[in-house]
Amino acid sequence: MNFAPVILSLKIASVATVFSFLLGNLFAYIINKKKIPGKNIWETVLILPMILPPSVMGYLLLIVFGKRGPIGAFLLEHFGVQVVFTWVGATIAACVVSLPLMYQNVKAAFLSTDPIYEQAAMTLGSSEWRIFRTVTFPLAWPGVVSGVVLAFARALGEFGATLMIAGNIPGKTQTVPTAIYFAVESGKTEMANALVLIMTIFSFVLILGLNAWLKKKNYY
Amino acid sequence: MSRIDFHVIKKLDIFTLDVHCGFDSGVLVVRGESGAGKTTLLHCIAGLLAPDAGFVSIDGERMFLRDAENAGRGAQIDKPARARGLGYLFQSYALFPNMTVEQNVLYGIRNKPEYKDHTRRKELLDYAGYIMETFGIAGLRRKRSTAISGGEKQRVALSRAIVTKPRLLLLDEPFSALDEETKAAVYSEFRLFKERFRIPTILITHSDAESEMFGDHRIHMKAGVIV
Numbered sequence A: 001m002n003f004a005p006v007i008l009s010l011k012i013a014s015v016a017t018v019f020s021f022l023l024g025n026l027f028a029y030i031i032n033k034k035k036i037p038g039k040n041i042w043e044t045v046l047i048l049p050m051i052l053p054p055s056v057m058g059y060l061l062l063i064v065f066g067k068r069g070p071i072g073a074f075l076l077e078h079f080g081v082q083v084v085f086t087w088v089g090a091t092i093a094a095c096v097v098s099l100p101l102m103y104q105n106v107k108a109a110f111l112s113t114d115p116i117y118e119q120a121a122m123t124l125g126s127s128e129w130r131i132f133r134t135v136t137f138p139l140a141w142p143g144v145v146s147g148v149v150l151a152f153a154r155a156l157g158e159f160g161a162t163l164m165i166a167g168n169i170p171g172k173t174q175t176v177p178t179a180i181y182f183a184v185e186s187g188k189t190e191m192a193n194a195l196v197l198i199m200t201i202f203s204f205v206l207i208l209g210l211n212a213w214l215k216k217k218n219y220y
Numbered sequence B: 001m002s003r004i005d006f007h008v009i010k011k012l013d014i015f016t017l018d019v020h021c022g023f024d025s026g027v028l029v030v031r032g033e034s035g036a037g038k039t040t041l042l043h044c045i046a047g048l049l050a051p052d053a054g055f056v057s058i059d060g061e062r063m064f065l066r067d068a069e070n071a072g073r074g075a076q077i078d079k080p081a082r083a084r085g086l087g088y089l090f091q092s093y094a095l096f097p098n099m100t101v102e103q104n105v106l107y108g109i110r111n112k113p114e115y116k117d118h119t120r121r122k123e124l125l126d127y128a129g130y131i132m133e134t135f136g137i138a139g140l141r142r143k144r145s146t147a148i149s150g151g152e153k154q155r156v157a158l159s160r161a162i163v164t165k166p167r168l169l170l171l172d173e174p175f176s177a178l179d180e181e182t183k184a185a186v187y188s189e190f191r192l193f194k195e196r197f198r199i200p201t202i203l204i205t206h207s208d209a210e211s212e213m214f215g216d217h218r219i220h221m222k223a224g225v226i227v
Helices: A003-034 A039-052 A053-065 A070-079 A087-112 A114-123 A128-156 A160-166 A176-185 A187-217 B036-045 B103-108 B118-134 B150-160 B182-198 B207-212
Strands: B003-011 B014-026 B029-032 B053-057 B061-066 B084-089 B168-172 B201-205 B215-220
Touching: A003 A039, A003 A087, A003 A128, A003 A176, A003 A187, A039 A087, A053 A087, A053 A160, A053 B084, A087 A128, A087 A160, A114 A128, A114 B084, A128 A187, A160 A176, A160 B207, A176 A187, A187 B201, B014 B036, B014 B061, B014 B215, B029 B036, B029 B207, B036 B053, B036 B084, B036 B168, B053 B118, B103 B118, B103 B150, B118 B150, B118 B182, B150 B168, B150 B182, B201 B207
Parallel strands: B029 B201, B029 B215, B084 B168, B168 B201
Antiparallel strands: B003 B014, B003 B053, B053 B061
């Protein structure tokens, strides 16, 4: 049994979730708590990867991060980083497709928190950053955790866009979903079964644990 | 002796709030039916909402200023809520549910620049301890703010609002959520608070009895104006 796809999948999903967490919180705060022009447009752009077919997302990422793409060329020239057909590309794909889930959960969590607590903190002399750190974020925490878990699960299961931008290079860019696909295609049923079992158990435990924790974590 | 003056003009859905008032120290009681604009008035004074025009001043210092000719444009002066040095007790108390009683009371103190200075910090913490003792909540320090009774919440919220030594205290129906038995005890504590701390206060209430008991000055509002 080759565990390389499992380890690589966990690595990609973890890094993608970290970025998704930071960007999701940042965008949810700016779009929903600040007065900025074009809120609806920004929000639509953020949620688009959830609606678009993965192959379309993968193709768009190829255009942007390819060697001649605007960001791909910049990264290669200034940092020597190649995105296409590397684990970095797979991570970007996983981050982009998991970001809408993170954003939606964090947004719902921010909006469901009664603004009176933030107002109370304001009258007590708190800076905006301290209000976010001590009031907004802790009260939204259960929703944020829910977003983290769902984003991680989505990143772990990413297939279409990953295949387009990172390919299926064993030991380099082959993740569990792509490994399953190619195992089935080449008749390696045992390998496919084992990977499917691992993914199913892992996802089951993750969601079960989250639900149990969320039931306990209730401030109100 | 402190002097509080304000003139708040703000267009609301069904009427325009237009309240011009001033008082020297003591407690100003604002009475009126629900929906008369009392809470909006407090929000404007606290800096949680910006009036369309008017001013808010404490001891001559302008917290907010927007002349009538500037209505619809930016205010000439608009200190953010955090810089006004006011205490605000919300009707629902708004105790932070993710914190203990002590963390709630100390929240405002920790925002003060003096808190970074070791000696001054001790003074601030000693004062917070004194306030908690005075209001009988010292024994609740480690309790979650969600795990205490309504009367205790009211005392914690009042302690949190006054521990920063505010220049003006805003109380939005502080007794309305209490049952009759608790109210009697809290009234006597509030009388003690009023005599001991002498912080200029604006108190919103529906109750004639509370107005009589605590008010040094009184106004009655209806549909956004003083009647």
